[in-house]
Amino acid sequence: MEEVKVIGFWASPFSRRVIWALKLKDIPFEYIEDDLFNKSELLLKSNPVHKKIPVLIHNGKPISESSVILEYIEETWPENPLLPEDAHERAIARFWIKFIDDKGPVFFAAFKAAEEEQEKAVKASMEVLKTLEDHALGDDKFFGGNRIGLIDLVLAFIYWMEVMEEAIGLKISLREAHNFPKLHAWAENFREVPMIRDNLPDRSALMDHFRHLRKFFI
Template sequence: MASNQEEIKLFGMLASPFVSRVEIALKLKGIEYKYEEEKWGNLSETLFKYNPVYKKVPVLVHNDKPISESLVILEYIDETWKQNPILPSDAHKRALARFWSNFIDDKYMNALRKVLYTVDEKECKIYIEESEVALEFLENELKDKFFGGEDIGLVDITAVFIAFWLPIIEEVMGLKLLNIGKFPKLYKWSQDFNNHPIVKEKLPPRESLLAFYKARFAS
């Protein structure tokens, strides 16, 4: 637990999977923090002060020292509070966890962004294939119940978007990306991950998220 002298704030936003990553990690560690909700399209001056480079959530402020970018924050949390580690102790396994977490952001999230914001149908098909190739790599990498073994770890937390956000986006867009026939292990992992008691407590309400994306894609 954080000591009484520590002040921990998290600047976040309901619809952000990157913020959810940080909330899950803090909950896993048993760290109490103050949550500051930012508004989509109307971010606060305080947030800009703490994250002048990227001007976005999440930002973790620990004793008035800000840390931004979700993967950087996750590593900071793991190094600062040693209980319930989210990174393996073995150096090679730790490097692999970092590799796959970066892969999710670089390959999968980027491909999916193109799927969502491309109007041209032919191009969209190419990006869907790209995103499926990325999911295949993750399907083959998943050896246990979770990427972290029997307990959730860095890669699982990074992949919260795939487990929880993706089915909502599929519903809004009329797509089928996380196909149980194509990706049986990933599909089962997503169910186990979403139902993990700590994860479940920190995921945003599904209906609110669904309404948010319906409104966003309608505009």
């Protein structure tokens, strides 16, 4: 019998994308919550290079970095595929996954920025969202079609960003449909998927987490 474990942190979008992928593929796993302020020996042993969550442990063998883990899940359990069958479409999906991961620090910069620097950071965040709105999303419910895939799981940090906006008063306003209508519609469709909706972190708890975390940067 296969043994699958996930070391994660409840408030991390990177942990959630791995959890969602496994659940969408109906892969049983054990979830292990870690304390990022007092990291466990299991985490340090499983990811000695970066010492970060998430880590997938499959039959005793650890895999680190969430995007790498998603690829591993897709290759190891090809049932209920989360990448397109067509090679070109898979390449396009990987392009956007890398784009989103590479631009992730832009949004965290807005979260960390002092008040006088926030306007610049927010503008950079808006530019990234505009790129996704104009070039990544079509007219389907999800990226690349009407079935949820890896790009959707990676972009799910938008939920965290919405909560972050509300928690600390950022003015990206993704919640307002007129700013980014395609992304807004996508976010609504994404959250309606039962497997996603039932495995989102509690919004109030996440807001408290962001407010607490913000104190370390101001």
